Amino acid sequence: MSLEAFRKETRSxxxxxxxxxxxxxxxGVPAGGRNATFSNPDSKVWLDRCAERGFTAPTWPKEYGGAELDTAEQRVLREEMMDLAIPSPLMGMGLTMIGPALLEFGNDEQKAEHLPKIARGDIRWCQGYSEPGSGSDLASLQTRAVVDGDDYIINGQKIWTSGADEADWIFCLVRTDPDAPKHNGITFLLFDMATPGVSVKPIRLISGASPFCETFFEDVRAPRKNVVGKVNEGWTVAKRLLQYERTMITNIGARGPRAKSLPEIAVEAVGLTGGKLADRPLRDSLALQSMNDRALSLTVRRNTEESKSTKAPSFVSSMFKYYGTEQNKARNELQLRLRGTQSFGWEGDGFNREELALTRAWLRSKANSIEGGTSEIQLNIIAKRVLGLPD
Ligand SMILES: Cc1cc2nc3c(=O)[nH]c(=O)nc-3n(C[C@H](O)[C@H](O)[C@H](O)COP(=O)(O)OP(=O)(O)OC[C@H]3O[C@@H](n4cnc5c(N)ncnc54)[C@H](O)[C@@H]3O)c2cc1C
Known part of the structure; x- marks a missing residue:
């Protein structure tokens, strides 16, 4: 089918x-899972229809719940959804992180077990990477997994585990050979968060929200068949998954359906004088931000098209993550400049819904350059792996 025919069919x-x-x-876009909640019942209808069509995971093989779209078709689907102001049917680490990693590293049994559930939104996942002493230096992680018959027994602690209190399964990095050099004794393991010995303690933020948790493992049993890739070679899987994660984070600030563009916000907040913004420095900042946003989106698109044969992301994802998160922070700052003191509302009648959401989005954007590896770590990766500079 030609791309134009695909566009027409998809739109209808x-x-x-x-x-x-x-x-x-x-x-809100639903996160799925055994205890999924839907703020609007129609979100469930939409999720089910998209899952049936393969549109929750459009590029995945049909046998795993996808629609087998190529990159160009996936872009058309996104463009049409944007144009029709249609939200995504599903979000989460299943679709953006562990799913793609399983497609690449999982065995047939693992793919058949997990991917269709992810695509249908039946299971919600969380990421067990960071530990109290291991963030940027992730490979120093200490959570131990010891073989016992057909199982591993896991003991240790993770931290900053986003959504652990609501997740059904975890993809977790565990140390299986404490004597090997630190990158070589790590295994990538999957297990059910309902397994006895798993406990979570939400970390409450100043906002009162609790997006992440401390996660504890005390003699947790996980089947050895749940190892993804090879035992002690989990670092390879972990790194690739981070590239998927960084690609996802790059796009966090991309404008969704119904969201106003910066020029629209400017017109609304400041108004035009003689057809343009009177404040020249503000005008220049808006133009620069808009051009850089566009340049990033086109560069990401070019890179995706050029790496079509390999499909997987690469170390280049660090460049996009670094630049995309800086852009997102700058975009939020610019909105603050446009809206002035109305963007500092926390609660109360003095602020409308959009203004209250902006305050939180601005604060949340600060974390983008930390999660998935900090900006400093991305710069280190770019220096070493992309530019080939010496250590
Ligand atoms: C919103 C959010 C969600 C998260 N969700 C998850 C999750 O679901 N699962 C999970 O496992 N983790 C999660 N994390 C944790 C995240 O991956 C870590 O915070 C991150 O990797 C940084 O680690 P750290 O916090 O221990 O900081 P540290 O590693 O202690 O770093 C402190 C500072 O030192 C700098 N630094 C450290 N080493 C170097 C170096 N070699 N060169 C230059 N500068 C350096 C860092 O850039 C940083 O500024 C999340 C974090 C955030 C903010």
Whole structure:
């Protein structure tokens, strides 16, 4: 089918199948899972219809719940959803992180077990990488896994585990050979968060929200067949998964359906004088931000198209993560400049919903250059792996 025919067919499917209420006002994108919640019941209808069509994981093979779209078709799908103000049906680490890693490193049994559940939104995942003493120096992690018959017994602690209190399964880095050099004794293991011995303690932030947790493992049993890749070679899987994660984080600030563009916000907040913004430095900042946003999106697209044969991301994802998160922070700062003191609302009638959301989005954007590896670590990777500079 030609790309134009695909566009036409996809657009009419989207128009016919996306419930009208989702196109009218802001709706949260569901994260799925055994205890999934839907702020709007139509979100569940939309999720099920997309899962049936393979549109929750559009590029995955059909046998695992995808639609086998190529990169160009996936872009068309996104463009049409954006144009019709249609939200994503599902989000989460299943789709963006562990799913792609399993497609690359999982065995047939693991793929058949986990991928269809991810694509349907049946299981929600969390990431057990960071530990109290191991963040940037992730390979120093200490959580131990010791063989016992057909199982591993796991003891240790993770931290900053996003969504651990709501997740059903975890992809976890564990040390299986404490005597090997630190990168060589790590194994990538999957297990159910309902396994006895797993406990989570939400970390409460100043905002009152708790997006992440401390996660404890006390004699937790996980089947040895849940190792992804080879025992003691989990670092290879871990690094690739980080590249998928960084690609996802790069796009966090991308404008979603119904979100206003910066020029639209400027017109609304400041107004025009003689057809343009009177404040020249502000105008220049807006133009620069918009051009850089566009340049990043086109460069990411070019890179995806050029790496079509390999499909997987590479160390270049560090460049995009670094630049994309800086852009996102700058975009939020610029919105603050446009809206002035109205962007510092925390609660109360003095602020509308959009202004309250902006305050939180601005604060949240600060974490983008920490999660998935800090900006300093991305610069180290770019220096070593992309530019080939000496240590
Ligand atoms: C919102 C959010 C969500 C997260 N979710 C998860 C999750 O779900 N699962 C998970 O496992 N982790 C998660 N993390 C943890 C995240 O991966 C770590 O915070 C991150 O890797 C940094 O580690 P750290 O916090 O221990 O900082 P540290 O490693 O202690 O770093 C402190 C500072 O030192 C700098 N630094 C350290 N080493 C170097 C170096 N070699 N060169 C230059 N500068 C250096 C860092 O850049 C940083 O500024 C999350 C973090 C955030 C903010």
């Amino acid at each position: 499917w989207l128009e016919a199948n996306c419930p009208a209420s989702l196109r009218e006002g802001p709706t």
